[in-house]
Structure formats: C-alpha cells, structure tokens
Amino acid sequence: MSAVAIEKHILQTTDWSRFDLEGWLYQFGAWQYSNTGPCGQPVHPIAIGMDQAAKAMRLKRLGKKKQRKIIADYFMDEMEPMYVHKPKVSLQINDNEARAIQRLVLDLQGQSDVLDEWLDAVISRYFYNNSWAEMVNDVRTQMDARFDVKCGLAVLHVRYGWIGYMS
Numbered sequence: 001m002s003a004v005a006i007e008k009h010i011l012q013t014t015d016w017s018r019f020d021l022e023g024w025l026y027q028f029g030a031w032q033y034s035n036t037g038p039c040g041q042p043v044h045p046i047a048i049g050m051d052q053a054a055k056a057m058r059l060k061r062l063g064k065k066k067q068r069k070i071i072a073d074y075f076m077d078e079m080e081p082m083y084v085h086k087p088k089v090s091l092q093i094n095d096n097e098a099r100a101i102q103r104l105v106l107d108l109q110g111q112s113d114v115l116d117e118w119l120d121a122v123i124s125r126y127f128y129n130n131s132w133a134e135m136v137n138d139v140r141t142q143m144d145a146r147f148d149v150k151c152g153l154a155v156l157h158v159r160y161g162w163i164g165y166m167s
Contacts, residue, residue, distance in 0.1 A: 014100045018092075020164040021157055025126035028101040030091045032127060088129070104160055118155060121148035 019027060093101075109119055121140075124130045135145035157165040 010096050010100045011103060014097050016163050020166045021153060021160075022126065022166070024093075024101050024163065025122065026089045027091070027093045028098055029127040029129055030089050031093055031095075031098040034091050104156060108155065108159065115152075115155060118148050118152035121145055122152035122156070125149050 016024075105119060105123065109116060117140075121135060124135050125145075132142045132145050136142050140148065153165065157163065
C-alpha cells in the first residue's frame with residue numbers, strides 16, 4: 001500500500017464522532033507529549049516532525065536578518081527555550097488517530113501566508129496548550145490570537161465537515 005493510500009485509510013477508519021474539532025486538537029496535544037524523553041521533549045516521531053515543521057515555517061516567515069539574530073541568540077544561549085504546558089485532558093486516542101489529526105493540519109499548511117498564521121495559532125493553542133497571553137508576539141495581540149484561532153478552526157471545519165464543531 002502506498003503512503004497516500006495508508007493516510008486516506010486512516011482518515012476513513014477514524015471514528016470522528018468521538019470528539020468535536022477542538023476535542024480532537026486537544027487530544028493530539030495530549031498524545032504529542034504522552035511520551036517524553038528525559039528533558040521533557042517528545043519522543044514520538046510524529047510529534048518531533050510537527051515541532052520541526054513549525055520551526056521551519058516560523059523561520060521561513062522571518063526575514064534573513066531576524067533569522068541570523070535568532071541563530072546568534074541561540075548560540076549565545078540568550079534564547080528562551082520553548083515551554084510546553086502539560087495537557088489538562090486525559091489521552092484517549094491511539095497513534096493512528098493522532099496521525100489522522102496531524103494529516104488534517106498538514107494538508108492545509110503552505111497554501112497561503114494568512115492560513116499559515118491561523119494554523120500556527122491553532123497549533124500553539126491546542127497542541128502546545130499556550131494561553132492567550134503566551135500567544136502574543138511582535139505582530140499578534142491577544143485579541144488577534146483569539147481571532148486567528150477562530151478563523152483557523154473555521155477553516156478546518158469547512159474543509160473537514162464530517163468533524164463536529166461546537167462554537
């Protein structure tokens with residue numbers, strides 16, 4: 001079976017009625033950090049891949065000058081480590097369902113800068129369990145973070161209408 005066929009099979013065999021859209025996203029966040037290494041970093045290959053993809057997208061959005069500053073800060077040990085809050089939900093999904101949720105988000109990434117910003121907010125909120133205040137950055141206020149998450153959820157719901165959505 002090809003990788004594409006396996007991914008479609010996983011999407012089709014998942015019982016999407018178990019949770020609403022936000023529930024599935026929170027479950028992926030809980031799954032992502034259910035097995036961590038000695039330093040608190042995830043050991044799931046899918047979780048590691050999601051972290052690497054998120055970092056690559058952030059670096060791509062930054063200009064060359066900011067990228068160099070981030071790299072210099074990292075080497076000078078002045079960069080703050082990314083803190084991940086432990087999820088407050090109990091893990092109720094398996095590896096295949098986690099792969100299906102990952103597929104939902106990855107399929108939408110890279111289509112436009114605005115959509116990438118919205119998905120970045122969704123990932124930050126649900127996968128990394130960041131509060132609204134922690135999602136604030138140079139270009140995003142706390143209210144912008146709320147709107148970005150709502151827009152990202154709306155896009156996911158429109159694209160994948162079979163997943164319930166409680167607003």
